Amino acid sequence: MSRAHRLRQTIRQRLEAQIRQLEAELAHFDAWSIAQLGFGHSLVDDASVAFDQATQLTLRQKTEQRLRQLRQALERLEAGVYGVCEGCGTAINPERLLARLDARLCVSCQRLQERSPLGRLATMQAPA
Numbered sequence: 819m820s821r822a823h824r825l826r827q828t829i830r831q832r833l834e835a836q837i838r839q840l841e842a843e844l845a846h847f848d849a850w851s852i853a854q855l856g857f858g859h860s861l862v863d864d865a866s867v868a869f870d871q872a873t874q875l876t877l878r879q880k881t882e883q884r885l886r887q888l889r890q891a892l893e894r895l896e897a898g899v900y901g902v903c904e905g906c907g908t909a910i911n912p913e914r915l916l917a918r919l920d921a922r923l924c925v926s927c928q929r930l931q932e933r934s935p936l937g938r939l940a941t942m943q944a945p946a
């Protein structure tokens with residue numbers, strides 16, 4: 819088995835494992851929301867429940883977004899375009915991919931993108 823093939827296998831397994839885990843988390847959020855319905859609460863409880871629900875909703879949205887990104891990464895893997903930088907078209911470093919499975923940019927392009935907001939230009943330093 820070639821190194822590239824092995825890497826692909828590893829990444830596919832990790833992507834699938836993370837997707838399964840996030841799907842389980844989403845199911846947990848839904849179960850939690852249902853459990854909150856139909857209970858009688860005092861006013862204090864209602865306030866804290868409302869707060870909890872807002873927090874849970876934010877978490878749920880983040881989990882959904884992450885799940886979408888991982889599914890897209892898996893689609894790119896299936897389509898054979900995974901691991902190619904969308905900024906410059908070069909192959910993304912395998913170590914970076916393993917650390918961040920849904921990376922779409924190589925380190926250089928990622929740095930450029932992070933620097934681009936106008937507010938940061940004034941303090942921008944030349945790379946050492």
Ligand SMILES: [Zn+2]
Nearest residue numbers: 903906924927
């Ligand atoms: Zn790039």
